[in-house]
Amino acid sequence: MKLEVNIGGIIMKNPVATASGTFGFGLEYAGFVDLSRLGAVVVKGTTRLPRPGNPAPRICETPAGVLNAIGLENPGVEAVVEKYLPCLKDYDVPVIINIAGDTVEDYASLASRLDGCQGVAGLEVNISCPNVKKGGMLFGSDPDSAAEVIREVRAATRLPVIAKLSPNVTSIAAVAEGVARAGADAVSLINTLLGMSIDIKSRRPALGNVMGGLSGPAVRPVAVRAVWQVYRAVGIPIMGMGGIASASDALQFIMAGASAVAVGTANFVNPRATVEVLEGIESYLLENNIRDISQLVGAAHQGI
Amino acid sequence: MYSKKLRVVKNVEVIPGHRLMGLEAHELAMAAAPGQFLHVRCSETLDPLLRRPISVCLADRERGTVYMLYRIAGKGTELLARVKKGDFVDVLGPLGRGYSLPQKGDGVAVLGGGIGIAPLYFLLECIKGIYGPDTDGVSVFLGAAAYTAIPVLDQVRAMGFSVHTATDDGSGGFKGNVVQLAEEVLGGRYPDRVYACGPLPMLKSLGQALGDHPAAEVSMEEHMACGVGACLSCICRVRAKGEEPEYAHVCKDGPVFKLRDLCLA
Incomplete structure (x- = not known):
């Protein structure tokens, strides 16, 4: 059975990765999951300088989902390179760094800093974070500005570049086309959906940052739809995510056109969600006599 | 750290709106320290989705039972309240950093408000283990909105501690909060070790009362x-x-x- 996939030059031994922001730097979950079993670890959004993140409350539970407004709290790229990457070297797993910035120059500088860095398999370019005042989703909501960021990142690094797309757009396919033309090796989707909740006791927004990003099973149909549309629009590989909690969820993404999947919010509920998704995919392939996972990628498009 | 489905050996109301759940968990009982918490999945459904953090109220190492005292505060804990003896509950833990224990002979003040008393019960049990029968140097201040709303009060007294109580409505003990009560009883002279857990306003006023106290710990x-x-x-x-x-x-x-x-x- 062949589970190996190639996401824009990143060879993953199986299609199951972790979604950025839900798995820390991997080590937080190392007691529950053998990280070496995963297809890839995508670490927390990393910026040039350390960021404290947004004020509390940062999360709010919603039906079958979670609204978050963490605000890219992270120790900054230097600490990631010096402190976290060395710890991940003990595991046989590609590490993908999610990078975020306020300006195009920030992204380019991060890409250049991480180029040639030992232990970095690729970059996921976060042009879709809804929780920061500058940058993030502002870049990803327009095909031209999204393409500009990717073009600069592409020029600054030899690493595989994955553009992480926002669902908060009129046409995600148009943004995917833009980043593909600008040199993205792959796309990952979706980031969270912009949302809001109000505490009726205090009559105030439930989140300190007022609005936040919705994730979890509640967003899954939106994510599957986005993967479906992007698959039809571009030829580069897709890493699909959004509410995946089980193998059957993951298989929907694969059949919609994702070559790999990432497990996000489900890690909070079940720390072993990633390996359970992987094991479920393996069983599905065995039961259906499928030798290579790639046979399933985009399978649902057949005849449509 | 464990991630397991544990058998429920007890899930009973202790005072209105508060329940005590016992879980069969030998390893967890050995590993848990006072102040640590368990991350509990209240149901297998997707709504509510997230686990609920609930502090360890007692770890009975001999019997291999871990207890959680919880207040029914919303959808998650309402579902937890319906769990029956013999059912299984999915638990992660023990998680987090707990209280640092005193050395025998240290002067100790313990202040708990409402459901915040839950982790302090475990702490007091450990202090009892360290101090033995001579717990004169340990002052315990427990409070809630009303006297009947102070959880596990009788059990703390049964451990042999002299307990001072404070209630918002004056229905038992001092009328006011536990920080005001402690101020009055201790005359503003806090011992070497202070431990607290309770609502944020209580912790804030404790912070004002204690200033730069080097060892005061709050959950x-x-x-x-x-x-x-x-x-x-x-x-x-x-x-x-x-x-x-x-x-x-x-x-x-x-x-x-x-x-x-x-x-x-």
Whole structure:
């Protein structure tokens, strides 16, 4: 059975990765999951300088989902390179760094800093974070500005570049086309959906940052739809995510056109969600006599 | 750290709106320390989705039973209240950093408000183990809105501690909060060791009363997602070195913090 996939030059031994922001730097979950079993670890959004993140409350539970407004709290790229990457070297797993910035120059500088860095398999370019005042989703909501960021990142690094797309757009396919033309090796989707909740006791927004990003099973149909549309629009590989909690969820993404999947919010509920998704995919392939996972990628498009 | 489905050996109401759940968990009982918490999946459904952090109220190492005292506060704990003896509950833990224990002979004050008494019960049990029968140097202050709303009061008394009570409505003991009560009883002279858990206003006024007390420890509460330091949701502000705000994470850096390190204002 062949589970190996190639996401824009990143060879993953199986299609199951972790979604950025839900798995820390991997080590937080190392007691529950053998990280070496995963297809890839995508670490927390990393910026040039350390960021404290947004004020509390940062999360709010919603039906079958979670609204978050963490605000890219992270120790900054230097600490990631010096402190976290060395710890991940003990595991046989590609590490993908999610990078975020306020300006195009920030992204380019991060890409250049991480180029040639030992232990970095690729970059996921976060042009879709809804929780920061500058940058993030502002870049990803327009095909031209999204393409500009990717073009600069592409020029600054030899690493595989994955553009992480926002669902908060009129046409995600148009943004995917833009980043593909600008040199993205792959796309990952979706980031969270912009949302809001109000505490009726205090009559105030439930989140300190007022609005936040919705994730979890509640967003899954939106994510599957986005993967479906992007698959039809571009030829580069897709890493699909959004509410995946089980193998059957993951298989929907694969059949919609994702070559790999990432497990996000489900890690909070079940720390072993990633390996359970992987094991479920393996069983599905065995039961259906499928030798290579790639046979399933985009399978649902057949005849449509 | 364990991630397991544990058999429920007890799930009973102790006072209105508060229940005690016992779980068969030998390894957990051995590993748990006072102040640590369990991250509990209240049902297998997707709504509510997240686990609930509930402190360990007692770990009975001989019997291999871990107890959680919880208040029914919403959808998650309502579902937990319906769990029956013999059912299984999915638990992660023990998580977080607990209280540092005193040495025999240290003067100790323990202040608990409402459901905040839950982790202090375990702490008192451990203090009892260290001190033996001579617990004169340990002052315990427990409070709630009303006298009948103070959980496990009789059980704490049964351990042999002399307990001072405070109630908002004056229905038992001192009328006011536990910090005011402690001020009055201790005459403003706090011992070497102070431990507290309770609502934020209580911890704030304790902070004002104690100033820069070097060893006072409090347990914090915040909405959590992962419980293991990955999602960075459950923050509390700590005293910053520079102008930028600095945050600690309740699940991993806490839930027990030195009171003087926190920015509770």
